[in-house]
Amino acid sequence: MARTGRRPGQTETREHILAAARNQFGQRGYDGTTIRGIAAEAGVNPALIHHFFGTKEQVFAAALQLPVDPTVVLATITEGPRGEIAQRILRLFLSLWREPETRQSFLALVRSVSTNEQAAGTLRQFLEQVMLTRVADALGISRLRLTGVMSQVMGIAMVRYIIRAEPLASAEEDELVALVAPVIQHYIDG
Incomplete structure (x- = not known):
């Protein structure tokens, strides 16, 4: 289970989420990727992904720039x-x-x-x-x-x-x- 809350010290959470999203989309394709899967790989709560990006489509857009x-x-x-x-x-x-x-x-x-x-x-x-x-x-x-x-x-x-x-x-x-x-x-x- 992913930890909740902010990471201690300097945070690069957004970048970690994007890296995890790129990896998840690359390995699983669009359909096979979930917000929960991205969150698990990034070590964050899924709510944090929604906070930074919103929907799965918006995470995809950000991850692929x-x-x-x-x-x-x-x-x-x-x-x-x-x-x-x-x-x-x-x-x-x-x-x-x-x-x-x-x-x-x-x-x-x-x-x-x-x-x-x-x-x-x-x-x-x-x-x-x-x-x-x-x-x-x-x-x-x-x-x-x-x-x-x-x-x-x-x-x-x-x-x-x-x-x-x-x-x-x-x-x-x-x-x-x-x-x-x-x-x-x-x-x-x-």
Whole structure:
């Protein structure tokens, strides 16, 4: 049983929890990882994990250094007029890639999942079982259509921010939204 309360002396509890979470997600995948398992490995009470991070999804986001809170993504996509979903998706992700800090986090994540099958598998489980399911259910569309949306957004990110192919790399965001939103909206509406 994990000890309760604060650790004596200088505390690095948050970092210990994140290290335990990375290990647990890496070994067990998203589904097999529990808050209790992370707490046991970190030597803390599960309530402390909830205090620092909140939900399992938020621990995952912090452990993998996802540059955005999954609950924010879900709310951004699902709240507002249905005919503007594609615009909201594009504007959200373009804004995340535009900022140097979140861009670096995304680049690190892309490198990790493209070179490490364990990292790719864990992220895939999270996307498939948490994000895609919730968004697909909220919008009333198939997960196949939603993965089509994801492929469009990731393709734009790769070409614009990683490969930096012109004229896409220097195009104004409004111009990109006008160009690509109808395609993404088609995935959503059919």
